[in-house]
Amino acid sequence: MKTLLRYFSLAKYFLKINIQCGLEYPSYLISWLISNPLQFFFGIITVKVIITNFHALEGWSFEQIAFLYGLGIISHGLSVVFFIQTWYIDYMITDGEFDRLMVRPLNVFFQFCFKDFNFVGITDMLPGLVIFIYGCIASGFSFTVINIIKILLVIIGATALRGAIYTISGSLAFWTKRSGILTSVYLTLFTYTTQYPVSIFPRLIQDLLTFILPLAFISYFPSSEFFGIDTGYRFMGSLSVWTFGVGIAFYLLSMTVFKIGLRRYESCGS
Amino acid sequence: MNPYLYMTKMKLLLSMNYRFDFFTKLAVQVILLFVTSFFWKAAYRGIDTVQMVNEQQMIIYSVMSIVLASVFTASVESNIRSKVRQGNVAVDYIKPVNVFWMYFAEDIGNMVTNIIQRVAPVLICASFFIVVPKPVSLAHFLLFLTSSCFSFLILWLISALVGLFYFKVIEMGPIGIIKDYLIRLLAGTFVPIWFFPSSVQTVLQFLPFIYTYQLPLSIFIGRTSLNDALWGMLIQILWVLIFFALFVRLKNHVERNILVQGG
Numbered sequence: 001m002k003t004l005l006r007y008f009s010l011a012k013y014f015l016k017i018n019i020q021c022g023l024e025y026p027s028y029l030i031s032w033l034i035s036n037p038l039q040f041f042f043g044i045i046t047v048k049v050i051i052t053n054f055h056a057l058e059g060w061s062f063e064q065i066a067f068l069y070g071l072g073i074i075s076h077g078l079s080v081v082f083f084i085q086t087w088y089i090d091y092m093i094t095d096g097e098f099d100r101l102m103v104r105p106l107n108v109f110f111q112f113c114f115k116d117f118n119f120v121g122i123t124d125m126l127p128g129l130v131i132f133i134y135g136c137i138a139s140g141f142s143f144t145v146i147n148i149i150k151i152l153l154v155i156i157g158a159t160a161l162r163g164a165i166y167t168i169s170g171s172l173a174f175w176t177k178r179s180g181i182l183t184s185v186y187l188t189l190f191t192y193t194t195q196y197p198v199s200i201f202p203r204l205i206q207d208l209l210t211f212i213l214p215l216a217f218i219s220y221f222p223s224s225e226f227f228g229i230d231t232g233y234r235f236m237g238s239l240s241v242w243t244f245g246v247g248i249a250f251y252l253l254s255m256t257v258f259k260i261g262l263r264r265y266e267s268c269g270s
Numbered sequence: 271m272n273p274y275l276y277m278t279k280m281k282l283l284l285s286m287n288y289r290f291d292f293f294t295k296l297a298v299q300v301i302l303l304f305v306t307s308f309f310w311k312a313a314y315r316g317i318d319t320v321q322m323v324n325e326q327q328m329i330i331y332s333v334m335s336i337v338l339a340s341v342f343t344a345s346v347e348s349n350i351r352s353k354v355r356q357g358n359v360a361v362d363y364i365k366p367v368n369v370f371w372m373y374f375a376e377d378i379g380n381m382v383t384n385i386i387q388r389v390a391p392v393l394i395c396a397s398f399f400i401v402v403p404k405p406v407s408l409a410h411f412l413l414f415l416t417s418s419c420f421s422f423l424i425l426w427l428i429s430a431l432v433g434l435f436y437f438k439v440i441e442m443g444p445i446g447i448i449k450d451y452l453i454r455l456l457a458g459t460f461v462p463i464w465f466f467p468s469s470v471q472t473v474l475q476f477l478p479f480i481y482t483y484q485l486p487l488s489i490f491i492g493r494t495s496l497n498d499a500l501w502g503m504l505i506q507i508l509w510v511l512i513f514f515a516l517f518v519r520l521k522n523h524v525e526r527n528i529l530v531q532g533g
Contacts, residue, residue, distance in 0.1 A: 035447045042455040053320050053465045054313040181294040188298045192305040200312035 010106070011114050018117035032120050037127035040073055043195060044131055058199040063138035064227050065197065070132025071151075072194030072219035075158035077125025083163035085116035089170035090180045098265055109258055141226060150222070150240035157240075157247030158218040162190065164250035165213070167258055174261030194218045199231065206232075214250075217243040273367050274375040281379030292387055299340060299392050306332040306460065307400045321464045326401065327491040333396045333403045334490050335459050338483060340388040342422055343380045344429035346373040347436075347446050354436045359528065370430065370521065377426060406492030413499045417486040420506035424482050425453070427513035434517070437524045458484035464493075478509045 022029065044066060051062040060068070085092075092098055101111045141147070169186060173179035198206055198220040209216040210233060217239075224231045225239040235242055307329050314325035323331070350373075353359040362369050396403055405411035432449055454460065456479035463471055463480050474480050485502045488494040494502065 031445060031448075035445075035451065038448060038451050042451055045455065046461045049461055049465045050313055054317060058312050058315075178290060181291055185294050185297045185301070188301050192301070196309065201308050205308075 007107075007110060011110075014114040015117050019119055022119050029120060029123075032123045036123040037130075040069075040124075040127040040131065044069055047196075058197050059229065060197045060199075061139070063135055064223065064229075065135075066131055067135030067139050067141065067226070068197065068219045068223040069195045070128050070130070070135050071154065071223060072158075073128025074125055074132060075155055075162060075218060076190065076194070077121050077123075077128055078155065078159040079162035079166065080121030080124050081118055082113075082121075082159065083166050084118040084121065085112060086163070086166040086170040087180060087183045090173035090178050093173050093265065094177060098262070102265075108262060109255060112258075139227065147226070150226075150238065153244040154219075154222040154240045157244035160247035160251040161214070161218060161243075164247070164254035167251075167254035171254070171258045171261040174264045189213075190215065190218070194220070197224075203232075214246050217246045274371060277372055277375045278379035278382070281376045282383050295340075296388065296391055299336060299388065300395055302336055303333065303392060303396055303400065306336070321462075323462075323464075323491070323493055327493065329401050330403045331462065331487050331491050332460070333392075333400065334487055335483060337389055337392055337403075338418060338421070338486065339459060340392065341381055341384050341418075342425055343384060344377055344426045345380060346370075346377060346426065347429040347433040349373055349376070350433035351436045351446070359437075363528070373430070374426065381422070403490075405490050409496055410489055410492055410499075413496065413503070414486050414490040417489055417499065417503050417506065420503060420510060421482045421486055423510045424478055424506065424513060427510065427517055428453075428478070431513065431517055431520065434520050434524050437528060453479060453482065456480070457482045458487070462488065464488075478513070481506045481509055 047057075047065050047069065048062055051057060051065070057065065098108070101108050101115075104111065135141070136143070165186060166183070169182045170179055172182070193209055193215040198209055198216045201209070206216065221231065221233075221235075221239040222243050223229075310325060310328045310332060314320075314328065318324060350359070353362065359369075362372065365372070393403065405414060428449065429446075432446055435445070456463070456474060456477065458464075458480060462484055463474055466474075481502065485494070485499075485506065489499045489502075
């Protein structure tokens with residue numbers, strides 16, 4: 001209990017320092033505030049243009065895709081806020097940065113998680129929130145208590161899932177010394193599997209995205225549950241709860257991978 | 271050896287060294303290739319032709335768009351950005367060459383590498399699994415190649431113009447990214463402009479964006495007739511001249527007072 005409290009107060013302290021660091025360059029923040037939302041608004045304009053010309057995408061209307069698109073971006077933004085340090089594990093390894101974390105009398109994974117709280121990521125999340133709320137209103141989503149709890153579960157699960165995949169791919173650097181470039185591959189994958197209905201892909205890829213690398217749970221499955229769209233997959237219980245469960249399970253897995261990797265760590269920097 | 275040729279060669283050799291980089295970039299490209307083709311297949315389900323373009327043409331369009339995007343690299347802007355920040359730009363000005371011709375030569379080197387390393391794998395992958403990106407005719411293909419060269423010049427000059435701003439303001443954050451997003455949306459790299467409302471199309475006719483990607487691509491798939499293609503290329507040349515004039519003016523202005531910071 002005492003250790004838990006200590007970790008909690010330390011997390012608060014890390015958070016405070018990180019926010020102060022982020023505010024150090026306000027002009028930087030402002031330009032991210034312009035460029036990040038632009039990207040997502042352009043993306044949704046593209047979808048709008050397509051649907052006006054082609055009427056629907058695999059039975060999904062524009063409003064429904066806006067819902068799915070926004071939901072996907074919210075968890076993307078949150079994962080950028082909380083997990084950005086996983087993109088640079090390889091630098092931390094080759095620079096010998098972990099030496100510093102390991103000599104401290106604290107859990108390394110904990111320090112690693114709270115090392116970087118990148119609140120610039122909120123500029124990613126805001127447009128997602130706007131598009132999501134638009135999607136909610138336009139598609140007639142009912143704001144009942146149950147639905148709101150479900151949405152929260154989905155956002156937590158999806159953020160954890162994204163973070164877990166980043167952590168696992170980043171931890172590969174413990175063996176390979178380089179992994180940062182993989183991030184661009186994952187980002188591309190995440191973008192296209194969470195911003196459009198997964199049903200545009202052939203069945204084989206849908207299976208992969210459901211059972212192997214379960215990215216379909218980030219926004220596609222939960223959205224299809226809310227709109228009652230048949231995905232062709234049957235799950236026991238609510239898909240929102242599934243997203244939560246899958247996210248947490250993957251996160252625990254990523255912790256294990258990180259810990260195993262850390263044992264292989266040799267400081268190769270100077 | 272001619273100094274510019276030497277810089278092109280150095281850039282070529284350097285980028286061959288990063289093999290891991292090469293494979294991940296290729297992976298991203300291949301993912302994009304499949305995603306866009308599935309996307310258009312889903313959109314065209316039950317529909318034959320939209321805006322005079324059928325599914326086959328549209329998929330070829332997006333395959334070639336990915337090819338063009340992987341060929342066109344203009345690192346001049348990020349080059350200037352990092353060099354101004356670190357003060358290395360002073361070193362470049364000591365060299366007995368024209369600095370901007372040097373940056374241009376480097377980008378040509380990058381482009382040649384890209385043609386060898388990235389275009390071939392993408393084209394092979396597309397031909398085997400998606401569609402053979404065949405031009406409508408030889409004439410269309412030749413016009414496509416010429417038009418693409420002008421496209422590159424326009425993109426490079428835009429990039430260089432943004433780069434020149436860094437001399438003035440030293441650091442303005444991700445302004446280059448905003449430019450890239452604008453080009454991605456307005457040049458029809460993913461969704462061609464002919465799907466946009468007609469008022470938007472009219473406005474874009476007077477902006478340089480559609481002459482970077484959409485023009486060569488729509489020549490390739492035969493949506494633009496040979497006659498229109500020639501007119502389009504005339505407008506491309508016009509934009510190259512406008513941007514070049516702007517570039518020269520701005521460059522002369524900027525070079526008169528360069529601030530070197532850092533060590």
